[in-house]
Amino acid sequence: MDGIMSKNNSEYLIERNDNIYEVVIGLEVHAQVTSNSKLFSASSTKFGAEPNTQVSLVDAAFPGMLPVINEYCVKQAIKTGIGLKAKINNKSVFDRKNYFYADLPQGYQISQYKYPIVGEGNVILDMPKGQKQVGIERLHLEQDAGKSIHDVDPSNTLVDLNRSGVALMEIVSKPDLRSPDEVNAYIKKLRSIMRYLGTCDGNMQEGSLRADVNVSVRIKGSTELGTRCEIKNVNSIKFMQMAIIYEANRQVDLIEEGEEIDQETRLFDTKKNETRSMRSKEDAHDYRYFPDPDLLPLEVTDEFINQVKSEIPELPDDKKKRFIDEFKVSPYEATILVSDIDTAKYFEEVVAKMGKNRDMKLAVNWITGELFAVLNNKNIEIARSPISAKNLAKLINLIKNGTISGKIAKTIFELMLDGDIDPQIIVEEKGLKQESDPKAIEALIDKIINDNREKAIEYKQGKEKLFGFFVGQAMKASAGKANPQLINEILKKKL
Amino acid sequence: MTEITSLSLFELIENIKEKKISSNEVAKSFVYRSEKSKKLNAYVTENFENCLKLSKEFDNKPNFDLKLPGIPIAVKDLFCTNEVRTTAGSNILNNFVPSYESTVTQNIWNQGGILLGKLNCDEFAMGSSNETSFFGNVQNPIAKDLVPGGSSGGSSSALAANLTPVTIGTDTGGSIRQPASFTGTVGLKPTYGSCSRYGIVAFASSLDQAGPMSKDVKDSSILLEVISSFDKKDSTSIDFKRNNYSSELTKNIKGIKIGIPKEYRVDGMPDEIESLWKKGIEYAKDCGAEIIDISLPHTSYALPTYYIVAPAEASSNLARYDGVKYGLRSSGESLIDMYEKTRSEGFGEEVKRRIMIGTYVLSSGYYDAYYLKAQKVRQLIKQDFDQAYNKVDAILTPSTPSSAFKIGEKSNDPVSMYLNDIFTVPVNLAGLPGISIPAGTDKNNYPLGLQIIGKPFDEQTVLNIAYSMEEKINYKNNITDWWME
Numbered sequence: 006m007d008g009i010m011s012k013n014n015s016e017y018l019i020e021r022n023d024n025i026y027e028v029v030i031g032l033e034v035h036a037q038v039t040s041n042s043k044l045f046s047a048s049s050t051k052f053g054a055e056p057n058t059q060v061s062l063v064d065a066a067f068p069g070m071l072p073v074i075n076e077y078c079v080k081q082a083i084k085t086g087i088g089l090k091a092k093i094n095n096k097s098v099f100d101r102k103n104y105f106y107a108d109l110p111q112g113y114q115i116s117q118y119k120y121p122i123v124g125e126g127n128v129i130l131d132m133p134k135g136q137k138q139v140g141i142e143r144l145h146l147e148q149d150a151g152k153s154i155h156d157v158d159p160s161n162t163l164v165d166l167n168r169s170g171v172a173l174m175e176i177v178s179k180p181d182l183r184s185p186d187e188v189n190a191y192i193k194k195l196r197s198i199m200r201y202l203g204t205c206d207g208n209m210q211e212g213s214l215r216a217d218v219n220v221s222v223r224i225k226g227s228t229e230l231g232t233r234c235e236i237k238n239v240n241s242i243k244f245m246q247m248a249i250i251y252e253a254n255r256q257v258d259l260i261e262e263g264e265e266i267d268q269e270t271r272l273f274d275t276k277k278n279e280t281r282s283m284r285s286k287e288d289a290h291d292y293r294y295f296p297d298p299d300l301l302p303l304e305v306t307d308e309f310i311n312q313v314k315s316e317i318p319e320l321p322d323d324k325k326k327r328f329i330d331e332f333k334v335s336p337y338e339a340t341i342l343v344s345d346i347d348t349a350k351y352f353e354e355v356v357a358k359m360g361k362n363r364d365m366k367l368a369v370n371w372i373t374g375e376l377f378a379v380l381n382n383k384n385i386e387i388a389r390s391p392i393s394a395k396n397l398a399k400l401i402n403l404i405k406n407g408t409i410s411g412k413i414a415k416t417i418f419e420l421m422l423d424g425d426i427d428p429q430i431i432v433e434e435k436g437l438k439q440e441s442d443p444k445a446i447e448a449l450i451d452k453i454i455n456d457n458r459e460k461a462i463e464y465k466q467g468k469e470k471l472f473g474f475f476v477g478q479a480m481k482a483s484a485g486k487a488n489p490q491l492i493n494e495i496l497k498k499k500l
Numbered sequence: 501m502t503e504i505t506s507l508s509l510f511e512l513i514e515n516i517k518e519k520k521i522s523s524n525e526v527a528k529s530f531v532y533r534s535e536k537s538k539k540l541n542a543y544v545t546e547n548f549e550n551c552l553k554l555s556k557e558f559d560n561k562p563n564f565d566l567k568l569p570g571i572p573i574a575v576k577d578l579f580c581t582n583e584v585r586t587t588a589g590s591n592i593l594n595n596f597v598p599s600y601e602s603t604v605t606q607n608i609w610n611q612g613g614i615l616l617g618k619l620n621c622d623e624f625a626m627g628s629s630n631e632t633s634f635f636g637n638v639q640n641p642i643a644k645d646l647v648p649g650g651s652s653g654g655s656s657s658a659l660a661a662n663l664t665p666v667t668i669g670t671d672t673g674g675s676i677r678q679p680a681s682f683t684g685t686v687g688l689k690p691t692y693g694s695c696s697r698y699g700i701v702a703f704a705s706s707l708d709q710a711g712p713m714s715k716d717v718k719d720s721s722i723l724l725e726v727i728s729s730f731d732k733k734d735s736t737s738i739d740f741k742r743n744n745y746s747s748e749l750t751k752n753i754k755g756i757k758i759g760i761p762k763e764y765r766v767d768g769m770p771d772e773i774e775s776l777w778k779k780g781i782e783y784a785k786d787c788g789a790e791i792i793d794i795s796l797p798h799t800s801y802a803l804p805t806y807y808i809v810a811p812a813e814a815s816s817n818l819a820r821y822d823g824v825k826y827g828l829r830s831s832g833e834s835l836i837d838m839y840e841k842t843r844s845e846g847f848g849e850e851v852k853r854r855i856m857i858g859t860y861v862l863s864s865g866y867y868d869a870y871y872l873k874a875q876k877v878r879q880l881i882k883q884d885f886d887q888a889y890n891k892v893d894a895i896l897t898p899s900t901p902s903s904a905f906k907i908g909e910k911s912n913d914p915v916s917m918y919l920n921d922i923f924t925v926p927v928n929l930a931g932l933p934g935i936s937i938p939a940g941t942d943k944n945n946y947p948l949g950l951q952i953i954g955k956p957f958d959e960q961t962v963l964n965i966a967y968s969m970e971e972k973i974n975y976k977n978n979i980t981d982w983w984m985e
Contacts, residue, residue: 062600066820068593069580069699069732070603101816103862108834112819162835164824293862293870298705298813300735 015132017184017250018225019257026260027225028253030188030218031142031180031233034195035173036205037149038081043149044172045072045115052211056154056165064170066110071299074099075122078172079303080121081204082146083289083313088198088320089141091126092456093310097145099300108151108164114429116175118294121145122303128178128198129322130190131340139191140179149173168212180219180230185246190215192242193344197321201346213238220252222260231256232266235433236273236280248273252280324349332356338369348372358398364405371401374420391422400428408432409439410489412480442490443495446479447489450495453478464500472496505662509571509719510746512665516562516569523570523614524560526665527555530572530616534663540639540985545585545618554614566612567726572666574654574946577618578625579710580699584615588701589623589633589651592821592828602699603734604668604727605708611726611856613864616664617695620654623848624818625675625703627651628920631911632850635764639907640683641979642946649679655713656683657712659785660756660977667809671760672707672759673806674924677936681899681949684938684977686714686966688720689924689967691956692931696731701818705736707928715938721745724959743960751905751968754788756961758952759892764801764923766901772942773898779894780939780950780969781826787968792892796884802926807918808861808874809929812879814851815858821846853914882930889955894965897923899936899949923951933959937966938975947977 019026043050045065070096075406086093100118101111123144130137151169153162176195182188194205196214207214215238221231234252238246251273256266270289297304319327321343328339342352346453355368376397380387400417409417409432417428417437432438440446453475454461464471479492507515515521531548539713542875551572558570580586580598587593602611609615622632630638630653641661648657650670656679659667669676671689680687688711695710702708712723725746730739760781765774781791789861823842825830830845832838847855849878861870888895910917927934933956936949950969954962 010518066826067580067598067600068586068588068596068701068820069598069697071698073733073735103819105819105822105839107824110820112822113816227957291864291865293816293864294858295812295816295862295867298736299702411675 006011015134015137015184015190017186017253019222019253020498021261024261026222026224026253026257027183028249029180029221029223029230029233030182030249032182032188032191032219033217034175034176034180034192035217036195036207038078038146038172038174038200039203039205040075040081040172042075042077043170044078044146046076046170048170049212049487050171056163056167058167060166060169063198064110064166066112072115072297074300074303075172076409078146078151079122079305080313082144082174083305083310084202085176085199085204086126086144087122087314088202088204089123089126089128089144089176091141091144092124093305094120094122094124094304094309096120097122097303099146099303100294100299100471101297103216103414104290106150106153107162107165108153108169110151110166110169111245114148114150115297115300116147117145118208120302129192130187132187132190137344138188139181139187142177144174147173147175156324179220180221185249188218188249190241191267192245194321197344197346200385201318201320208240212240216245218245220249220256222253222256232268234266234268234280235270237270237283239273239294244275245273247278248280251278255280286378306419327457332365332426332464332471334369338373341373342369345387347386349389351387351394354394355398355401358395359402362402362405364401367401367404368398371397375415379422391425392418393425396425396427403432405427406442409437410485412489413437413439413485416485422491437486439488440483440486441491443491446483446487446496447499449482450479450492450499453482454499461500472500475500503531507665509647509665509704511573513569513722516571517564523555523558524552526570527551527572527614527616530664533575533661534658535665536984537661539983540641540657540661540663541636542619542638542654542661542663542831543617544587544589544620544635546583547615547617547874549738551614551616555954558612558614561634562702563612568611568613568964571613572756573608573613573615574616574655574658574667575605575608576621576652576667576669578621578670578701579668579927580701581605581615581618582918584618584853586618586701587635588625589848590620590634590848591634592842593701594634594828596827598699600699601619601891603696603731604700607727607729608668609661614722617861618977619658619667620653621971622653622675623851623858624701624778624814625651625670625672625708626814626850626854626943628674628678628917629905629907629910630654632848633908637907639983640904641685641983642904642977643944644982645907646946647682647907648903649682650681651675651975652687652713653727656680656685656687657716659683659685659713661983666712668710668723669713669728670703670708670710671708671717671924671928672703672810673928674921676711676713677753677924677949677951678920679897682904682947682977684947685713685715686717686935686937688724688935688959688962689927689933690724690728690959691737691738691933692928693955694728694933694959696729696734696754698731698733701740704813705817706813707806709928717935717970718746718749721749721963721967724963740957745807745960745963748767748960749967750964751787753965753968753973756789756894757792757892758784758816759792759794759881759888759895761794761796761799761888761895761897763796765974766922769901770942773901773934773948776940776948776950777896778896783939783969783972784965785963786972793883794888794895796888796926798877798880798884799926802929803902803918803922805874805881805926806921806929807857807880808870811858812857812862815855815862818847818851818855831897834896837936837978860886878929881926884893885930885932885953893955893958893961897953899923899951903942903944903946903948927951927953932956933962933968935962936973937970937973937975938945939969940975
């Protein structure tokens with residue numbers, strides 16, 4: 006790729022022969038609705054069950070079977086719409102999208118076409134150079150298809166209908182994204198909002214969150230949109246970013262060579278890191294959308310919408326504001342703390358358990374530093390943290406009140422990992438309490454200066470670096486338990 | 501034994517309740533007559549043995565509080581019946597045995613009814629003569645080689661031939677009323693949303709409605725009371741207060757206003773239909789009804805509208821028959837090849853024709869001109885009726901533009917076949933209740949029916965008018981048992 010990536014703002018720019026191109030991206034995110042049962046049947050939605058064990062007669066489209074809307078899924082979609090600051094439509098319509106495929110039992114997918122349940126809204130992204138607003142075009146409810154399995158039987162394709170009929174929310178953004186970084190931030194923000202709301206678990210590995218990526222390029226400064234290509238069903242942020250970079254450069258190359266870009270659907274080959282044409286506009290399916298006559302238009306009252314509104318928890322943007330105001334953390338720290346609902350919960354619990362004499366700086370540093378490092382290493386979600394918020398708060402309080410030093414705290418932290426042990430107990434059992442008696446430390450330091458006379462003289466003559474040596478010796482002599490602040494003070498006096 | 505089969509449902513119930521006859525005797529009579537009537541080809545699947553067994557069980561532990569105490573009933577093969585083959589008259593479901601029961605049939609069994617068998621019908625209910633059935637033509641007991649109407653042709657034939665005391669059909673554009681008219685029987689299509697569509701093989705979802713077919717009006721009222729119910733499993737089922745249709749049935753229709761729509765005088769309508777209609781008007785007057793001329797201005801658009809909406813929905817509803825999950829699967833070299841072979845072999849000509857029409861009218865570029873426009877016209881047709889009902893309580897029309905025709909007479913001329921539905925189709929488009937009652941005969945002595953159309957959910961008025969006129973008309977089928985073996 007000979008494109009030059011500009012990190013100016015968060016745009017992705019491609020420079021070719023004195024032309025500067027920007028990339029324009031819109032996403033259609035398919036988010037699986039968190040719900041015990043499917044959109045139009047009572048079958049379970051649990052992930053990972055044996056093939057075809059969660060399939061009702063409706064899901065398998067038996068003759069005479071009829072869909073009945075799952076109200077909980079409707080509520081989840083409305084919740085998500087409110088989280089996206091979007092207009093909730095009092096009336097929406099389910100349509101049939103007709104096409105044949107082995108894993109589509111009805112021969113059509115029930116979706117919403119002309120009249121979606123949620124209209125325009127927006128999402129705020131926190132980018133390094135400031136905030137960016139991304140428009141939401143719409144959100145609609147639809148059924149997922151089953152799964153075709155091509156690699157189990159050598160001569161047949163097998164079909165698993167467990168996923169058939171599971172509720173999806175398709176969230177369509179406006180073409181407001183300008184770089185892979187923004188796509189990353191957008192997906193993460195959507196995921197964060199939906200996890201706060203409990204409307205989608207956002208698990209990309211299990212396919213709960215997938216996206217179709219629309220990519221076009223244009224000369225920077227131009228206001229017209231270029232011809233776009235749609236890259237289907239990309240299921241990780243990393244692959245989305247790779248696909249966008251490849252696709253944008255492919256399009257720029259074509260334009261620079263004086264060729265036209267065909268509006269088409271493309272697939273991203275993750276092994277070869279390239280997009281490939283799947284079907285052109287001419288071959289595009291004619292889905293023959295029409296309102297599903299088995300279902301009445303979906304009507305929701307303002308009362309119901311207001312009821313749902315009243316159940317909306319504090320969302321990341323508001324939480325961030327509150328963390329900054331109430332806990333005096335920096336905007337950067339706040340962004341990290343609120344990005345995932347479980348992190349925010351953990352942080353707030355630590356804060357609560359620290360009590361009156363709380364130290365925010367320490368709390369933030371310990372969570373985003375030591376704790377995150379452990380979680381990353383062990384690949385554990387914070388919700389399953391090996392150290393509870395309560396015990397981390399205790400540890401922080403032990404530092405704060407001078408019982409232990411920061412250094413000892415790290416040792417204790419390691420020990421706590423083995424079964425979420427109370428740090429107080431570790432301090433007592435291992436005798437790790439900090440030595441804060443000035444007389445004891447004085448005695449210790451006197452001995453060290455006495456033992457290292459020559460160095461003490463060198464220090465006095467101006468070799469100030471040696472101060473660290475004495476601190477180190479003092480710590481060593483106290484087995485790390487001496488209060489470092491006192492060591493500093495007394496050393497300065499004595500030397 | 502033969503006497504039992506000519507009793508009405510009401511009479512059978514009375515006799516059983518009074519213990520004059522047993523359920524098993526009744527079942528035996530209908531089974532016997534059915535077995536002697538194979539030439540009619542009314543049945544696709546017989547359930548005779550099981551029916552006899554169940555009737556004995558009923559007699560051992562009778563419950564006379566039920567509305568259909570131990571009554572054997574054969575039903576159209578469009579209703580899914582648990583563990584009994586359900587074909588919809590199609591090769592593609594030739595060996596399909598459901599593991600579930602339609603709500604309408606379940607309602608019948610819950611009230612003591614016993615399944616006698618599954619009755620022939622046009623393939624996926626697409627047809628007006630029962631000639632599109634994969635399982636062959638059905639004879640009209642009125643005369644040899646006469647069609648019994650369709651799509652509920654097996655039902656009308658079995659009913660007129662006394663092979664079942666009553667039956668149920670489905671009506672998308674006239675499939676209950678037209679065969680009733682062709683066989684001198686009574687057929688009622690209830691208001692859309694009155695009977696659950698759950699478990700009925702779908703033809704056109706926004707039009708399909710199950711309903712009773714019987715030898716007289718009272719029997720239809722009894723059966724409607726049983727089959728009509730609000731059902732959460734059907735999102736288009738309507739939760740309205742249902743009457744006790746049979747106990748509220750009355751011949752007193754004094755002062756009822758009946759409308760006569762001038763647009764139903766179609767070009768080329770045979771004189772005998774015209775005179776039947778006139779006679780009907782006189783009967784209605786005799787019953788005490790007030791006759792009022794009305795206009796339903798968009799009537800002439802009903803048939804083209806119907807033949808866009810119904811095939812459009814059918815093309816999508818029938819997509820599920822693809823050889824993947826159940827039913828016929830022809831082997832193919834690829835998925836597409838398998839689809840093509842399965843559907844080519846599984847569907848008959850008429851079904852294919854309608855799938856093609858439906859696919860066409862929904863295609864991008866044609867949707868607005870056909871499907872969308874048809875939906876708009878459908879609204880206008882509905883409004884016609886709404887306005888008429890400001891002035892009248894019900895509407896009287898002929899049921900069909902002709903009497904039953906010969907097998908093969910129209911099977912190569914789909915348009916002339918479609919014209920058969922001209923008086924019944926507007927009722928489906930508007931979702932209204934409509935009944936056909938026998939009212940006379942043509943020059944060949946073939947039966948002719950009159951249709952009474954009611955306000956939404958006002959089946960009671962429709963039944964009352966029919967009940968009252970039935971007495972005045974005093975029609976009797978002249979059936980010679982020519983087919984009996």
